[in-house]
Each structure stands twice: as structure tokens, then as C-alpha cells.
Amino acid sequence: MNFKATATTEDITGGVKNPEEFKYGEETMQAWMEGRLSDDIIAEHRKLEEAELVIFQFPMYWFGVPAILKGWIDRVLTQGFAFTLQTVYDNGKFKDKKAMLSFSTGAMESMFLPDGLNGDLNVTLWPLQNGVLRFCGFQVLAPQVFWCPANSPPEVRTTRLESWRARLETLLDEQPLTFASSGMFDLSFSGGFKLRPEIWEEQSTCPHGISTGHHLGKPLPPNNQLKAGDKRGDAV
DSSP: OOOOOSOOGGGBTTOOSOGGGOOHHHHHHHHHHTTOBOHHHHHHHHHHHHOSEEEEEEEOBTTBOOHHHHHHHHHHSOBTTTBOSSSOGGGOTTTTOEEEEEEEOSSOGGGGSTTSTTOOHHHHHHHHIIIIIITTTOEEOOOEEEOOGGGSOHHHHHHHHHHHHHHHHTGGGSOOOOOOOGGGBOOSTTTTTOBOHHHHHHHTTOSSOSSSSOOTTSOOOTTTTTSOOOOGGGOO
């Protein structure tokens, strides 16, 4: 597609409102409202509007996504279209859609364990799965991880592909990962958008935090970003 990865004034047709103090988020939101975004962004918006499930397929680069995918996130998840200050997380624009990450790594699985050289993969995935997908409201399915395919024998790669093919058959029926419900927080500027006191009290006896990011200074809930678990975080 030769998709452009950089977010620039070229994403807006008809000129920007404030060229002397260009604010990309504000300008693209206004352009979206007025139908003045570039054609490639509009085309991706239409795909998202029609999709029930979005799979992000990529090789993990530097503990994240390649530049072209990061550019897609920056340019396509336009403020107004993908989120507003009022429509995030539980109330997100895409709350009726599912999304997931499917990626390959250059490292073996043991290197991404809590005691592995690269650290806990749950922590690595939190910014993408919570900060991008969940933020926009998606129901986030457990990721599909292809460990170190470049250094895996052919029979191992074949087995992994067969497993992925089988999973795809019932993917839409899977339960999403568990995240902290928006209802757990004081969603006001005066309250600092922090966990409500009564929720702190309820969580005081739990051995683990609510989620990978909302750990409350406790051990992380096991595999919170890798496997669908209990719904304690979504029950409030």
C-alpha cells in the first residue's frame, strides 16, 4: 500500500486552521468533522467502521510495532473518529468490536517470562493492548504470539500455523482479556480520574493487582495481558 507513516499537515485537505501553531490532534479532529482528511485515512476509517474484528499482524520491533504500524495508529485513530474525552475505555467508540495482536518475535518465549532477560511480556503488551486498543473501546482478545520463527525448525512453524488456523475458526466466540472497569474510577478532574476509595478498600484483600497496569503496588495478576481470566476487574 505504501502507507505513509508520518503524521503531517498533508493528512488534512484544504489547509490547516492554525498554521503558526499546528496541533495535529486538534486539526485532524476538525478535518474529520468537516470531511477534509486525506483519502488514505478515510479509506482506513471505512474499514474500521465495517469490521467486527481487527487483527494487527506484525513482527515485534524493539518491544513494539514497526514504524508503519505506529504511523497507522497515529494517523487512523483520529480524535473524534476513534475517541473523545468522553468515549474511551468502557465507553469507547469501538466497544462493540473486537481486536487483537498477532505477532512474531525475535526472542524465544523464555526470554519474555517475568524472570527472563527481556522481562514480562504482559508489561510489554500493556501500552498497545490497554493504551491503544482498550482505550478506543475494543474488546481485546488474547494475543497470538509466534515465538522466534526465524530460528524454529519447519515442523515447529507448521504446527504453530495449524494452531493459529484452528483458533481463527472460533475467534469471534472468545472472551476478551480483563481490564479495570471505568466504573472503578472517579471520572472527574477534581477526583483526578483515580481509583475510587471504596474500590481501594474492596481490593485490599486481593493478592494481586486489578490488571497489569493497575497493579496497586501488588504482584501482577498472572498472564493478565496474555490470557482471558476472571472478570474481577470488569464486575464493578
